[in-house]
Amino acid sequence: MSKTIEHVVLFKVKSETDPSKVDTMINNLNGLVTLDPVRHLACGPVLRNGSSLFTFTHMLHSRYSSKEDLDTYSQHPDHMGAVKESVLPICEDIMAVDWEADQTPDPIVLPPGSAVRVSFLKLKEGVGEDAKNEIYGVIKGIKESFGGIQQITSGENFSARAKGFSIASIAVFKSVKEMEEADSNEELVNLQKQKVKDYLDGVVVVDYVVPSLSSSSL
Numbered sequence: 001m002s003k004t005i006e007h008v009v010l011f012k013v014k015s016e017t018d019p020s021k022v023d024t025m026i027n028n029l030n031g032l033v034t035l036d037p038v039r040h041l042a043c044g045p046v047l048r049n050g051s052s053l054f055t056f057t058h059m060l061h062s063r064y065s066s067k068e069d070l071d072t073y074s075q076h077p078d079h080m081g082a083v084k085e086s087v088l089p090i091c092e093d094i095m096a097v098d099w100e101a102d103q104t105p106d107p108i109v110l111p112p113g114s115a116v117r118v119s120f121l122k123l124k125e126g127v128g129e130d131a132k133n134e135i136y137g138v139i140k141g142i143k144e145s146f147g148g149i150q151q152i153t154s155g156e157n158f159s160a161r162a163k164g165f166s167i168a169s170i171a172v173f174k175s176v177k178e179m180e181e182a183d184s185n186e187e188l189v190n191l192q193k194q195k196v197k198d199y200l201d202g203v204v205v206v207d208y209v210v211p212s213l214s215s216s217s218l
Contacts, residue, residue: 004039004101004108005064006153006170007073008118010046010056010206012093021090022058028082029060030213035076037069038062040109042210047115047176050205054093059208061116061170063108067158070098095204099155099168102136106151112212114150114172115179120157120165122202131199132156132167138195139169145192146185148178165204176209 013022026043033041041062049055064070073079087094097120110116121135139154154169162168173179183189 005070006099007062008097009060010095011058011091013057014092017090025086028086037072044211047207051203096159096161097157097168098159099157101153110210112210114210115176117171117207119169120204121167122165124201127199135196146182148173148182
């Protein structure tokens with residue numbers, strides 16, 4: 001079975017930034033989809049932040065076949081140029097999380113309009129492997145518990161820029177409508193949270209919608 005490496009970057013653009021510079025950042029990042037190692041890449045504005053720890057404005061999600069391919073992408077001159085010229089000058093905070101997906105997502109390339117929810121968990125000190133396995137079990141069970149989830153992957157972060165968050169997951173819905181319908185089942189949502197809350201020292205949840213190329217700068 002082939003591997004899938006999930007790569008998520010969250011950006012907080014400075015509030016005073018000229019909108020044209022934000023458009024340039026998004027367009028330059030979306031242009032990296034043509035690089036050889038990239039299997040999927042899309043960047044756009046955040047739909048909502050589900051936690052108060054951080055307030056991000058934009059998100060990039062991409063997929064690779066190996067850690068080596070992710071490294072090749074990261075070190076590519078086009079990527080390094082886009083980050084240096086259009087990202088770093090306008091962003092006040094950046095968080096990156098990488099993990100090897102526990103299963104191969106299908107399709108690899110997410111259709112425009114798909115609603116995506118990333119969840120990053122920071123574990124309390126001393127939490128052991130048994131608790132981690134229990135958390136992964138809860139994440140895997142979410143797809144069966146909630147209708148409308150088309151994909152869900154999870155894994156342990158290996159990025160040095162994850163701010164101490166170690167367990168990552170991504171859930172993909174057909175559209176925002178399906179995501180909101182899942183959220184409306186508050187009793188089930190709260191039950192899932194109760195199962196893992198004692199192990200956690202922090203949670204980051206961010207929703208975004210996969211843009212189409214023609215609307216990526218909106």
